[in-house]
Amino acid sequence: MDSKCVISQIEATLDSAARGTMETVKDILNFEIVGIDVQTYLLAFLAIVGGFAGKRVAVAGLKRLGKTAERTDMAYDDILIAAANRPIEWACIIGGIWLSLVILPMPREPVDIEQFVNSMMRGGSTILLLWFGLRLVDGLTAHWEVKAEKTESRLDDQILPIIRSSSKVFIVVVGVILFLQNLGYSVASLVAGVGIGGAALAFAAKDTLSNLFGSIVIFLDRPFHIGDWIEMGDVEGVIEEVGLRTTRLRTFANSQITIPNALFTTSTINNWSRMQKRRIKMSVGLTYDTTPEQMALAVEAIREVIRNDEGFHQDFFIVNFDNMGPHSLDIFIYAFSITTNWLDFLAVKQRFLLNIMRAMAEVGVGFAFPTQTLHIDSLPGEPESLTSQRPN
Known part of the structure; x- marks a missing residue:
């Protein structure tokens, strides 16, 4: 037997074995278990494997994004990536499971299993979004707490837990409503009931809510800090404590005034502690026997006192002969001290007044x-001899 015949026989044997193997594989793949062929089971299994593989890919991608975000100056990208990390991992797994269930044929009678699975998957997506929202709130409030610890006010430390709790309750309520809606329940009546109850609660607690929003305005606008000297209407004093409902102020008479925070949203606040310089506005009256030359010297002498005093701003001041009053010749003085501290300002002003006295x-x-000056024309009972001697 020559070599060509041997090769032909080998090729025929291999071809026959390959056809037999393919037929066997086809038979295995087409073999049905509970009415579903093995090929469909394998595709469903590969979908689950793909979900777990997608999780690995997502984890690696998020790690690279996290390292990139760490090199930026903004902290919010790190918070966003950290919040989305775990939900995205589970979203890949749940997505693989859902795809495997879609591949498998699901009965519609007597129970529509396909609709049930789709509803559960939509509900699962809602739960993942809810989880992401809660993690995001935790990350943001934790970041804000670090900033709040660096401020003097305790209001931000008190209001952050309320913001965290309120945000979480809101997210959970919205998430539950969406979850029930995805399951096929009618939530219109539930939403209407919640709206009516919320309106009634808001009306009953309108003063408390207005004070709470007032504290939020104080937290955001920061019109003052603890220890600031403020004036609002007829109230004046130093801020001692800022709470969620009220602010406590210590007056200069050493009494304590409690002010509802809602008033700060509608009233004008004069914060004296934020003065960049402190004003001295006064007049110095000289006697009427002062000559014009002496008046000019007096005005220049007061100007020189201001120029030589390091406690005054030198960029702007006014000293001028201003008025001829009923009993004095008035010099108007308008200047600003560098210090804004009250005690230091009084010391500067005292030194200034003493120097004016020395200069005058x-x-x-x-x-x-x-x-x-009283001019008497006549006195009751005056003797005629004195009247005749009065000059005409």
């Missing part, structure tokens, strides 16, 4: 005070 003494003029 050197010029040779005197300070005026309210006086009146």
Whole structure:
């Protein structure tokens, strides 16, 4: 037997074995278990494997994104990635399971299993979104708490737990409503009932809610801090404590005033502690026997006092002969001290007034005070001899 015949026989044997193997594989794949062929089971199994493989890919991608986000100055991208990490992992697994269930034929009678599975998957997606929202709230509030610890006010430390709890309750309520809706339940009546109950609760607690929103406005706008000297209407004093409902202020008479936070949203607040400089506005009255030359010297002497005092801003001040009053010649003084501290300001002002007194003494003029000259034409019971001697 020559070699060509041997090769032909081998090829025929291999071809026959391959056809037999293919037929066997086809028979195995077409073999049905509970009415479903093995090929469909394998595809469903591969879908589940793909879900877990997608989880691995998602984890690796999120790690790379996390490393990239760490190199940025903004913290919110790190918070977003950290919040989405676990939900995305489970979304890959649940997606693989859902795809495997879609591949498998599901009966519709007597129970529509396919619709039930689709509803459960939509509900699962809602739960994942709910989980992501809760993790995001935790991350954001934790970041804000670190910032709040660096501030002087305790209001932000008190309000952050309320923001966290309120946000979580809101997310859970919305998530439950969406979950029930995806399961096929009618939530219109539930939403209407919640709306009516919320409106009634808001009306009953409108003052408390207005004060709470007032505290939020204080937290966001920061019109003052603990220890600031403020004036609002006829109330003036130093802020001692800012709470969720009220703010406590210590007056200069050492009494404590409690102010509802809602008033801060509708009233004008004058924060004296935020002055960049403190004003001195006053007039110095000289006697009427002051000559014009002495007045000019007096004005220049006061200007020189301000120039030589390091406690005053030198960029702007006014000293001018301003008025001829009923009992004095008035010099108007308008200047600003560098310090805004009250005690230091009083020391600067005292030094300034003493220097003015010394300067006026050197010029040779005197300070005026309210006086009146009384001209008597006649006195009751005056003797005729005195009347005849009065000059005409």
